[in-house]
Amino acid sequence: MADALRAPRQDRSRDKLERIYQAAVALLVEGGWDAVTVGDVERRSGVSRGTFYLRFPHREALLDYVAQRLIDTVNQAHDEAFSEARAVGATTLDAAVRAAVRATAGLFRRHGPVLLRLNRGERGGAGAEAMNRLSRDFRSVLAPVTGADPARRAPLEFAMQLVLSMVNSEIHPRVTFTEHVARDWDAFVDELGDAVTCYLRSRIPGA
Incomplete structure (x- = not known):
C-alpha cells in the first residue's frame, strides 16, 4: 500500500x-x-x-488504502474501548456486564457499518477477525466473575450477539412504535446491561 x-x-x-x-x-x-x-x-x-x-x-490501490485505514481505525477504537472496560476492575457480574456491554455497544455504534463490510470476499478476512476479537474481549472482561469454564462460552457468546442485535436495532430501527418511549443512549445501554445480567445469571449459576 x-x-x-x-x-x-x-x-x-x-x-x-x-x-x-x-x-x-x-x-x-x-x-x-x-x-x-x-x-x-x-x-x-x-x-x-x-x-x-x-x-x-489504480482502483485496487484505493481499496487497499481504505481497507488498511479502516482496520487501523477500528483496532484503535477497539483497544481504547476494552482498555477502559478492563480498567473498571469489576468484581461483580453486574459491574462486569456493564463494562463489557458499554465497550461493545459503543464500538459497534461508531463502527458497526464498517465492521460488517471489512471482508473483501475472502474467507476469514479482516471483518471476521474483528468480530472474533470483539467476542474474545467481551468474554475476557466477564471472565474474572464468570470463570473460564468452556461450558460457559455459549451463553457468553449469545450475550454478545444479543448486545450487537439490540444496538443495531436501536441505531437502525426497522419497526417504528408510535407510542415508543424515547431513551437516550446511556439509558439504553444501562437497560441492555440489566437484561444481559439477568440472562447470564439464569445460565451461569453462582456468577
Whole structure:
C-alpha cells in the first residue's frame, strides 16, 4: 500500500485525499466493496479523475488504502474501548456486564457499518477477525466473575450477539412504535446491561 499510494505533501492535497477516502467509505457502507468504483468516488468526492490517479495508480490501490485505514481505525477504537472496560476492575457480574456491554455497544455504534463490510470476499478476512476479537474481549472482561469454564462460552457468546442485535436495532430501527418511549443512549445501554445480567445469571449459576 505504501508504494501504491502517493503521499500528499500539501494541505490541499491532504484535503482531497480525505475527501476521496470519506467518499469511498460511504460507498462501501452503502453497497459493499463492489460499489467503490473510481467513477462513483470521483462523483461523491468532487475530486477529478486526474487528481485521483495522482494519488492512486489504480482502483485496487484505493481499496487497499481504505481497507488498511479502516482496520487501523477500528483496532484503535477497539483497544481504547476494552482498555477502559478492563480498567473498571469489576468484581461483580453486574459491574462486569456493564463494562463489557458499554465497550461493545459503543464500538459497534461508531463502527458497526464498517465492521460488517471489512471482508473483501475472502474467507476469514479482516471483518471476521474483528468480530472474533470483539467476542474474545467481551468474554475476557466477564471472565474474572464468570470463570473460564468452556461450558460457559455459549451463553457468553449469545450475550454478545444479543448486545450487537439490540444496538443495531436501536441505531437502525426497522419497526417504528408510535407510542415508543424515547431513551437516550446511556439509558439504553444501562437497560441492555440489566437484561444481559439477568440472562447470564439464569445460565451461569453462582456468577
